[in-house]
Amino acid sequence: MKFSRLRGVKDVFGDETEIWEKISSAARKMFSLYGYSNIITPVIEDVNLFARGIGEGTDIVLKEMYDFKDKGDRHIVMRPEGTASVVRAYIENSLPPKSDLYYYGPMFRYERPQKGRFREFFQIGAESFGDPSPFKDAEVIKLAEGLLKEAGIQDRALVINNLGAKKDYRYNLVKFLEERKEHLCGDCLKKMERAPVRVLDCKNEKCKEAVKNAPLITDNLTPEAAAHYAEVKRLLTECGIKFTEDPKMVRGLDYYTGTVFEFTTSILGPQQNTILAGGRYDNLVAEFGGKSTPATGFAMGLERAAEVIKSQQTGAADEMSGAFIVYDSKHREMAFSILNMLREAGIKTLMDFEDRSFKSQFREADSKRVRHVIVIGDTEAQAKRLAVKDMKDGAQINIEINEAAAYLKAGK
RNA sequence: GCGAGUGUAGCUCAGUUGGUUAGAGCACCAGGAUGUGGCCCUGGGGGUCGCGGGUUCGAAUCCCGUCACCCGCCCCA
Known part of the structure; x- marks a missing residue:
């Protein structure tokens, strides 16, 4: 019986895990620099956490949740995103009012898979609680940018917006759209009720034309939001962060209330080009029953x-490192003890346990890109010495066994 | 969820109007004088032609279904 993986999920290994590790170590470094601590929350949560948190009307909740009933008849969902869980945990565990947290783990959305879009995908995220200041917004964006930079992602652009509109904005926008109803596509008509701002972002040419003079959110911010937004922009410039503004950018999660931002890349195609996104959500903690607490993440x-990093990689060969033991099968015991000795001395050492020809063993040593080959044939075994060949220049020397570790460690 | 495309060896792909034992390159394995890699040469292993059904004397090739990937839309990280 042969099994294959489920739709939209993938096995990650080899070069790709290497890139993932590079990203996560960049993340650990940046988070520690900014004083964030790690939080691990369960993959499964009660459905209502997301229905309430992300928004009842969003696509994620409406049709993309991986949900099921467990044996106790509880309605469970495999988390489609991280923020709702972290907010829940923040309240439930009475974490300090000011808390800076980060998380790493798999998320699940029942979507049609495509390049850069999976049913199980991993996110690294940050959530900062308790600070309403525009400085915090700028700091979070600076952190996000630092993380991308540290991970080696050069191809990135930052887009920002603010969603702090006046109360009557939505009403006025809907009114504006109602008047142009006949020019809008079916999707937009649906969006009009649920998330009217989203209509402004439609790619359909007719819709674009129809909403050309629609009231923009940035022209209808509350005085506080406008001041906050201006301050965030000033601070970003102060930090040396380049950005563009997009008054039509809206995020797909309903909880955002102020600054929103997206880092995009040009290499993933227009629909999956967002690699990092976030914003301010000052009402969510209160909505979840906690004490009213501003937050951003x-x-x-x-x-x-990882896809971006892969596309940037030059075909540069890896550095040669470590040692490979090539031996005559009669001397396998000796070779094995040398292997253990070198490893205990902290030297990366490889060896093949099958009886293979010197030629085969050397070929393997070469493909593993080791710097040195230790040869143990009859001559060496009798003299209780080792031949060490430098695979870079082909030079070979003969040394005492107890000199080997020091010699290899010295490298070249 | 809607619309289109693709699916042949580990990888990238050939495969002529349906016709014998399905091919190439790369990768892998072995060998190329006496124990020594890369380049080169010789040989070798490896394929339920995504899966299931149908048409036919005969299907990788035609038809139907199904699964997966991928592209556009939707949405999002």
Whole structure:
């Protein structure tokens, strides 16, 4: 019986895990620099956490949740994103009012798979609680940018917006759209009720034309939001962060209330080009029953970030390192003890346990890109010495066994 | 969820109007004088032609279904 993986999920290994590790170590470094601590929350949660948190009307909740009933008849969902869980945990565990947290783990969405879009995907995210200041927004964006930079992602652009509109904005926008109803596509008509701002972002040419003079959110911010937004922009410039503004950018999660931002890349195609996104959500903690607490955060998609790094990689060969033991089968015991000795001395050492020709063993040593080959044939075994060949220049020397570790460690 | 495309060896792909034992390159394995890699040469292993059904004397090739990937839309990281 042969099995294959389920739709939209993938096995990650080899070069790709290497890139993932590079990203996560970049993340650990940046988070520690900014004083964030790690939080691990369960993959499964109660459905209502996301229905309430992300928004009842969003696509994620409406049709993309991986949900099921467990044996106790509980309605469970495999988390489609990280923020709702972290907010829940923040309240439930009475974490300090000011908390800076980061997380790493798999998320699940029942979507049609495509390049850079999976049903199980990994996110690294950050959530900062308790600070309403525009400085915090700028700091979070600076952190996000630092993380991308540290991970080696050069191909990135930052887009920002603010969603702090006046109360009557939505009403006025809907009214504007109602008047142009006949020019809008079917999707937009649906969006009009649920998330009217989204209509402004439609790619359909007719819709674009129809909404050309629609009231923009940035022209209808509350005085506080406008001041906050201006301050965030000033601070970003102060930090040396380049950005563009997009008054039509809206995020797909309903909880955002102020600054929103997205880092995009050009290599993933127009629909999956967001690699990191986030924003301010000052009402969510209160909506979840906690004490009213301002908050802001972001999430990065590992698969997409890795894809960008992969596309940037030059074909440079890896450095040669470590040693490979080539031996005559009669002396396998001796070779094995040398192997253990070198490893205990902290030297990366490889060896093949099958009886293979010197030629085969050397070929393997070469493909493993080791710097040195230790040869143990009859001559060496009798003299209780080792021949050490430098695979870079082909030079070979003969040394005492107890000199080997020091010699290899010295490298070249 | 809607619309289109693709699916042949580990990888990238050939495969003529349906016709014998399905091919190439790369990768892998072995050998190329006496124990020594890369380049080169010789040989070798490896394929339920995505899967299931149908048409036919005969199907990788035609038809139907199904699964997967991928592209556009939707949405999002």
